[in-house]
Amino acid sequence: xxxxxxxxxxxxxxxxxxxxxxxxxASGKNVIGIVADLxxxxxxxxxxxxxxxxxxxxxxxxxxxxxxxxxxxxxxKTLRESPTRIxxxxxxxxxxxxx
Numbered sequence: 001x002x003x004x005x006x007x008x009x010x011x012x013x014x015x016x017x018x019x020x021x022x023x024x025x026a027s028g029k030n031v032i033g034i035v036a037d038l039x040x041x042x043x044x045x046x047x048x049x050x051x052x053x054x055x056x057x058x059x060x061x062x063x064x065x066x067x068x069x070x071x072x073x074x075x076x077k078t079l080r081e082s083p084t085r086i087x088x089x090x091x092x093x094x095x096x097x098x099x
Contacts, residue, residue, distance in 0.1 A: 001060070002030060009051045011036050 002008055002024060010017055010024075011034045021033030034050060036043040051058055 006030070006060075007055050008032075009034060009047065009054075011038065011047060013037050 007030050008024070009032045010021060012020070013035065015035050017033035017035055021031045022028070025031035032050070032054060034047055036047055038044055038047075048058070
């Protein structure tokens, strides 16, 4: 995506993400690293707000979290009724409604 001219935000639970952002873009113009624990809804909202303030929009979202999450079934529930963590296997996603 960077090679195609995209601006990219990457997240991690540790400040190693800043080093990774510099590796991807030494200029710091096209990659922002953000430390956040995405198991916290407030962190997910903060990331969305930071990206929107910095670039005005989110065109593509790639979730590549490497955690296992188990829990209750989401069958028959709307997004607002569902827990914010959705998991299967080795990945976990967070749904953050933006209204």
